[in-house]
Amino acid sequence: MSLQQSLSQIYLDANATTPVLPQAADAALAAMKTGFGNPSSSHVTGLRAKQIMTQTRERAQRILGSGEGEVIFTSGATEGIQTGIISALSAAKQNMDPNKKYCLLYGATEHKAVPESLKHWNAILGIHAEIVAIPVDNQGTLDTKFIAQHLSNALMICTMAVNNETGVYQDLTALEQVIRANNPHVYWMVDCVQALGKTGLNLADTTIDYAPFSGHKLYAPKGIGFVYIRKNAPFTPFIAGGGQEGGLRSGTENLPGMAALNEIFAIMLDESDFKFTPIALLHEFRLQMRQSLEKAFGKVIFNHEFENSVPTTLNFAIEGFSSKEIMDLFDAAGIRVSSGSACSSKVTRSFVLDAMGIPAWQSEAAIRMSFGPAMTQEEVNRACQRIEQSAMALGHSCLMSQHHIDDKAPLAGLIQFKVGGSCTWLYVDADDKSAIVIDPLAQVSERINTLIECQQLNLVGVIDTHGHADHESSRNVIADKYLAAQSSDHLGWPDNAETFELGDDKFAYIPVGKKWLVQIKTPGHTSDSISMALCEPVTSQLDVQYLFCGDTILMGSLGRTNFDCSNTADMFSSLRLIDNVVSRDALLCPSHDYNNEFTSSIDAEIARNNLLQQTLTGVINKSQFVTQKDLLDQHIVDESGSEIICGAFVGECQQQRMNEYDSDTLANALNGTDKSIKLIDIREPHEYALQHDQSFDENVPLTRFVQFINENKHDKNAEIVLLCRSGSRSHVAGQALIRLGFENVGHLKGGYALC
Missing domain, CATH: 3.40.250.10 (Rhodanese-like domain)
Structure with missing residues (x-):
């Protein structure tokens, strides 16, 4: 097998990390091959190594405007943060009044390394101050009135120069005025990681006590960083040992990392043949990408103002698409982006955007594009082209209305949409384009509308399996647009549905192309619960392909029956009825899928659900079912301890070997x-x-x-x-x-x- 090579990548995730510039990599390699001496050694090889370290420090001091302050090399920003916090808190502890309550302040949109480090050292040092987040407004600006109110009791305040998710920068001059007017002696740390190379710094002219930096955010390797310590600011070594860095940070120096940083600093000081892109042109690059996004996707919601953010970051959401969908789309097109902080990549919501008061859907759908000052016009052009190609691919799939094309991908059969643990189902007949929507979620209603119009579907019904308590149904929104003339009950089941008899039972059905959608009344979870079987036209028995069973049978569980409108005894009868008319290998399509299992069958559920097995095989009667089921409903939680709205977990989701x-x-x-x-x-x-x-x-x-x-x-x-x-x-x-x-x-x- 010869797998296709990846498309040449367009890397737009520089706030997470950057590629190492070739000249920086060459300098690091040279330091490893020929300049490998220990800077603490007094022989020629050591002296040459020390010269690299000295030159790197001197250049750093010039870039930072550090004056008489110290610049100490570290393993990265996280170590620099620890250094600042442990130094400040060790000094503050010596002068604490035992009768006074103290706090530690940090910006609500800070990188998690800051509050987590504050918590850690606050406990380790036995200070036990209250750790307080400073709120921000909807533009991400820190609340200076809040700061002023709390500073009198603050031992330390931590802010950041530029936010890693939104690119929003703080007015450090205005912050300094508020801080020093209200507490001249409070220790102040500023996370400057995202500021390096994007904004000017002159730290000696400020009262900032500590400022950590990281090399890999600006084209140097990972594992090298530095921290600024203001002159006369208290200092406690974070790492003790052999006394390197003048006794301030022990451990043999990372000379290859310093050599790489030295090359980056040379570029920043205009002492290299290579040039970074001017700030004004970076603003133009961001504008070009913004215009391409809006051209490609129509309405794009930006989660920050461009006026108070650095020009290398765009944070946006596209309505109707999750962040994962857009990330997967861009990745297939060779565009590398992220959904927020790389250090929080498994989190679906952005705490930064939440703190700014951004609507929940925007926080959940947020995409971050970020680049560095080495960005070129040619790279921007390719990025814009790929962005537009990506949107065209969505149009080919009929997922975006502004990109309808003649050779659209065909749509037929069953489609499952999931939002969180909830499911919407769309079935389309291949021949006459008849379509039915089951349990429509509000979050996918626009996508369903686009599919209906793009594919020219003939919608015959929009039906809920029951009145949902955990989410909003968009049944009426879709029905009003496409089925205004159809009369139906409150769940959307058509009043004019035909009926047929099967044994002693009578069922209603509606045709969907060549199939029948048969209603089976299955009260229990709620009094109005129904199931719907998609099957071949009935002769002597139901030949069911899919059973849309709502919350009666879920994957690994049964629907809960402790709502006011629930009836546990009715669920017993409904389960027996389903087993009587539906084959045990027919696929179950519930309205929730909490564990990403897609579908199930009665056979598969019996194998892991003892209560269901006993019910369907007659081992227990209705009274015994009610007793056991009521006990289960008292413990409706998922693995994290959170309550599950519609499920009563009675089975396990076991990992199978493959x-x-x-x-x-x-x-x-x-x-x-x-x-x-x-x-x-x-x-x-x-x-x-x-x-x-x-x-x-x-x-x-x-x-x-x-x-x-x-x-x-x-x-x-x-x-x-x-x-x-x-x-x-x-x-x-x-x-x-x-x-x-x-x-x-x-x-x-x-x-x-x-x-």
């Missing part, structure tokens, strides 16, 4: 004569269109994965290997297949990223 391949082992497997492997790229169609390997058989996006499972559930012995961008989605999808009985499932560990 075949894990890397590019070499998969290539060997594919070249074997005794194996027939089906390769499935499970990224979304727009990602697949932008970049994919031609050797993969087909694209089965996760939004259509349940359809794939249904189409292949009668061939569970086939060997299937799944692929995605990073290996994360393919692993989750593989787990779902194994749980449903597929026997030969594997995935490409690391995905495209590591191939």
Whole structure:
């Protein structure tokens, strides 16, 4: 197998880290190969090494305007933060009044390294001051009135020069006036990591006591940084030992890192043939990218003002798309961006934007584009071109209305949309484009509208499985637009639905293309709960493909029955009814999927849900079910301890073993004569269109994965290997297949990223 090479990357995540400039890398390599001496040694090799260190420090002092202050080399900004905090708090502790309550102030939008370090050393040193976040306004500016009110009791105040997520800068002169007017002696640390190379600094002219910096944010290697200490500011060494750095920071110096920094400083001081881009041109670059985003995606919401932010950062959200969707889209196009701080990459919300009062959807959908002063016009041009190509790929998938194109990707079968743990289902008949929407979430209503119009679907119903308590349904919004003439009940079930009899039971149904959507009344979770079976036209029994079961049966659980409108005894009867009319291998499509399991079946749930198994096999009666179910409802929590709105967890989501391949082992497997492997790229169609390997058989996006499972559930012995961008989605999808009985499932560990 020869996997496609990655597109040449457009790197727009400089606030996380930067590539090492070639001249900086060359200087580091030279320091390792020829200038490798220990700066503390007195022989010639050591003296030459010491000269590199001395020159680097002198250049740093000139750039910072440090005057008589100290510049100490560290392993990075985090060490510099520790140095400032432990120095300030050690000194402050000596003069504390035991009868006075003290606080430590920090900006609410600070990098997490600051408050976490304050908490740590506050406890270790036994100071036990209250740690207080300084609020910001909707532009990210610190509240100076709040600062003034709290400074009299403050031992230390920590602010930042430039925010890493939004690029917002603080007016340090105005801050200094407020701080010193209200507490001339409070220790003040300013995180200057994102300011280096983007704003001017003249630290000796300020009363800033400590200022940490990091090399890898400005084209130097990781593992090298420095911290400024104002003259006469108290100092406690963070690392003791051999007495290097004049006894201020022990440990053999990182000479290759310093040599690289030395080259960066030479560029900043205009002492190099290489030039950084002027600030005015960086502003122009940001404007060009902003214009491309707006041209490509239409309405783009920027999460910060451009007037009070450095020109190298854009933080924005695109309505209707999560941050992960846009990150995956850009990554497929070779554009590297982030959803916020790289140190908080697993967090879905931005605490910085939350502190600014930005709406929750913008915080959850935030994307950060950031670049450095080495950015060139040619790189900006390529970035803008890729941004517009990315949006065109969304148009090809009918996910953006302003990009309708003639060769749009066909849409047929079942599609699953997920927001958090909630699901919306869209089924489209391949022949006549009849469509049905089940449990529509407000967050996906615009996407559904776009699909309906782009694909010219014939919407026959928008139906909720019950009255939802945990989220807003957009049923009325969609129905009013496309089904204004249709009369229905409060869940959207059409009043004119036809009926049929099956045994002693009578059911209502509506046609969806060649299929029937059959209503099954399943009260229990709520009094109005229904399930809907999508099946072939009925003859003697229901031939069900999908059962939209709301919150009656969930993956690994049963719906809770302790609402005012719930009835546990009714749920018992509903479960028995479902088992009577639906085959046990039919796929269940609930309105919640808390563990990313996509779908299930009665067989799969019985295997791990003892209460369901006992109910359906007649081991327990209705009264016993009510007793056991009520006990379960008293403990409705997820693994983090948070309450789950609609589920009563009675089973476990167990990790299954699967075949894990890397590019070499998969290539060997594919070249074997005794194996027939089906390769499935499970990224979304727009990602697949932008970049994919031609050797993969087909694209089965996760939004259509349940359809794939249904189409292949009668061939569970086939060997299937799944692929995605990073290996994360393919692993989750593989787990779902194994749980449903597929026997030969594997995935490409690391995905495209590591191939």
